[in-house]
Amino acid sequence: MTQVNSCLKWLLTIFNIIFAIVGVIIIMIGMESQLSYANGALALDVHTFRKPELYIVGSIIMVIAILGAVGAYNESKACMILFLVCMILGSIVMLLLGSLTAVIRSKLPAVLEAAYRPALPLDRTLYDMRNQMERLQTKMECCGLFSFEDWEGNIPRSCLCSKLWGTCQEVHNKGSQLPKMSVHAKACVPIIEEESLMLADVYVGVFFTLAVLGLLGMVLSSIMIHQLRNPSRPVAVLMSVPAYFNQPPPRYEELQNIVPSTN
Known part of the structure; x- marks a missing residue:
């Protein structure tokens, strides 16, 4: 070797x-x-x-x-x-x-x-796309792709937010008997973008x-x-x-000759 x-x-x-x-x-x-x-x-x-x-x-x-x-x-x-x-x-x-x-x-x-x-508005999309979007909103705790306004007032239940668990905002929903709804403040695409960039x-x-x-x-x-x-x-x-690390140390006599005499 x-x-x-x-x-x-x-x-x-x-x-x-x-x-x-x-x-x-x-x-x-x-x-x-x-x-x-x-x-x-x-x-x-x-x-x-x-x-x-x-x-x-x-x-x-x-x-x-x-x-x-x-x-x-x-x-x-x-x-x-x-x-x-x-x-x-x-x-x-x-x-x-x-x-x-x-x-x-x-x-x-x-x-x-x-x-x-191009998928906007969400309330006019195909049935399968709407179901996928609602599952996404439930999983990611978001509402709409870019904003809750993507639903044009027909906000689904998957957007509902509890103030005890998430960041919520009060919005008007013309598709419900309730004058106001508490929905998730964040949209889905910004969350996807943030995680993708990370x-x-x-x-x-x-x-x-x-x-x-x-x-x-x-x-x-x-x-x-x-x-x-x-x-x-x-x-x-x-x-x-x-090379200077391999040189032997100076002898005592050499050091004594270097030191000047005090006389």
């Missing part, structure tokens, strides 16, 4: 363990997160990544991390070269995905506006964090490959010790 710097070896091994943990976290995010609260009702079509993609990304990261950890621990040149190639390609892909997600995030409010505005921010953060980790992995793996190819030659700056 070729002798390499032990600190570099363990640093790269620990790095890949952390990298594998990141992959596990991404898989967990894919299990827990989704872009829409609707669970199929008014499903959002403008999403960047769904859960299957997160599973794939997390699994690939774990495989690459295991490859790097095994290559670093066993000082395998082939594994480290393959790991370096994966780091280069992975960093490029993560930068592209992060940039693409950032662009999609900036256009998301306009896309939501264009997607839901999830997009998570994706952007994950992609750019992975890109930075990839760059770090590239540096560490390049140094180790250099040592595996040139075991007797230290790596400049990072692995070599400055």
Whole structure:
């Protein structure tokens, strides 16, 4: 086995363990997160990544991390070269995905506006669409797509709000015998937009964090490959010790000659 710097070896091994943990976290995010609260009702079509993609990304990261950890621990040149190639390609892909997600995030409010505005007014929509909208309002505790006025006064019971549990407002409802109704103050589309932007921010953060980790992995793996190819030659700056640290301490006689005499 070729002798390499032990600190570099363990640093790269620990790095890949952390990298594998990141992959596990991404898989967990894919299990827990989704872009829409609707669970199929008014499903959002403008999403960047769904859960299957997160599973794939997390699994690939774990495989690459295991490859790097095994290559670093066993000082395998082939594994480290393959790991370096994966780091280069992975960093490029993560930068592209992060940039693409950032662009999609900036256009998301306009896309939501264009997607839901044609459905107005809600009291004149198709029966199935109305039922989906009422289920959405019940689940998300909202009223209307953009405002309670989307119902044009024919406000359904799914908009009703209890002052003990939610933020309510008093509105007039011409479709009811009651002169006033207490409905949810928030509309549904702003809530969907807020949660979608937050999830997009998570994706952007994950992609750019992975890109930075990839760059770090590239540096560490390049140094180790250099040592595996040139075991007797230290790596400049990072692995070599400055010459003045290797000099022996001055002897007592030399110090005594330097100190000026008091006579």
